[in-house]
Amino acid sequence: xxxxxxxxxxxxxxxxxxxxxxxxxxxxxxxxxxxxxxxxxxxxxxxxxxxxxxxxxxxxxxxxxxxxxxxxxxxxxxxxxxxxxxxxxxxxxxxxxxxxxxxxxxxxxxxxxxxxxxxxxxxxxxxxxxxxxxxxxxxxxxxxxxxxxxxxxxxxxxxxxxxxx
Amino acid sequence: xxxxxxxxxxxxxxxxxxxxxxxxxxxxxxxxxxxxxxxxxxxxxxxxxxxxxxxxxxxxxxxxxxxxxxx
Numbered sequence: 001x002x003x004x005x006x007x008x009x010x011x012x013x014x015x016x017x018x019x020x021x022x023x024x025x026x027x028x029x030x031x032x033x034x035x036x037x038x039x040x041x042x043x044x045x046x047x048x049x050x051x052x053x054x055x056x057x058x059x060x061x062x063x064x065x066x067x068x069x070x071x072x073x074x075x076x077x078x079x080x081x082x083x084x085x086x087x088x089x090x091x092x093x094x095x096x097x098x099x100x101x102x103x104x105x106x107x108x109x110x111x112x113x114x115x116x117x118x119x120x121x122x123x124x125x126x127x128x129x130x131x132x133x134x135x136x137x138x139x140x141x142x143x144x145x146x147x148x149x150x151x152x153x154x155x156x157x158x159x160x161x162x163x164x165x
Numbered sequence: 166x167x168x169x170x171x172x173x174x175x176x177x178x179x180x181x182x183x184x185x186x187x188x189x190x191x192x193x194x195x196x197x198x199x200x201x202x203x204x205x206x207x208x209x210x211x212x213x214x215x216x217x218x219x220x221x222x223x224x225x226x227x228x229x230x231x232x233x234x235x236x
Contacts, residue, residue: 103231104186104193105170132168138233141215148220148229150172150186150193155217162166 022048033057040064080123087112087124095160096136098126103141103155110157137162167236169211171201176216176230179203183232203232211236 022030026048033044036054038061047057090096090112098110099120110131112124128138136159145154171183172195183206185199203213211234220229 102190102193103170104172104189106168108170108189128168128170132166135166137166137235138168138214141217141233143217143219143231146221151191153219153231 037061083121083123086114087121090115090121090124093161095139095158098131098157098159099144100153100155100157102151102153103157104150104153131159135162136160168214169234169236171199171206171232171234172219173228173230173232175226175228176232177225177228179207206234209236 029048029050030044032054033047036058038044038047038057040061043052043057043060043064046052047054052060096112099113100108100110102108103110106129107127109125110127111120111122113119114121131138138157139160140158142156143153144156145152147153170185172186173181173183175181176183180202182200182202184195184197184201186193187196188194206213213232214235215231215233217231217233218229219231220227222229
């Protein structure tokens with residue numbers, strides 16, 4: 001009985017290996033595909049199965065890469081635009097609240113927080129020196145974490161604009 | 166208006182040593198060359214605007230503080 005089960009398993013393993021094994025010609029095509037940076041699975045498969053030529057594969061790969069880059073660029077632009085709008089909304093003329101991962105000196109990065117997601121807005125980064133140069137004054141500071149290590153002195157800082165006389 | 170941030174391992178009086186911190190994040194460390202006291206800061210025209218206790222310890226020798234001065 002055991003031998004029958006082993007036989008069946010062995011048969012399926014053999015079929016799987018045979019199905020996925022590349023011929024010498026396909027191995028050579030795979031090497032060429034790697035050399036030419038044809039990374040897309042579908043294009044690579046078409047090339048290995050000689051459905052398309054090397055020149056076509058390269059061209060398709062270039063188009064695909066270009067399209068992916070354009071899509072990523074658009075996504076980043078949209079994200080930056082949304083973040084810029086949010087920062088403008090949060091950047092009140094009279095008072096602002098910033099978060100700092102670790103306030104240790106004048107150059108420690110301070111960030112505005114997205115109130116909807118409670119996430120730090122990276123592009124809002126500034127520091128104490130910049131804010132004081134722009135005429136802001138630190139009114140309150142709250143240490144938010146219990147950690148006393150210099151690399152994690154989390155703090156919330158509230159600034160008010162100094163009225164010019 | 167100017168601002169400066171100092172740290173003290175044990176802030177007990179105006180003679181307690183305070184230092185600036187150099188670097189950020191994991192590279193942040195005490196810059197011992199900047200050692201000064203609150204008295205000297207006041208003589209230089211600085212005023213203590215905020216003092217934040219950074220650790221929970223209640224022992225006098227470990228009253229860690231972040232001190233923010235303005236001028």
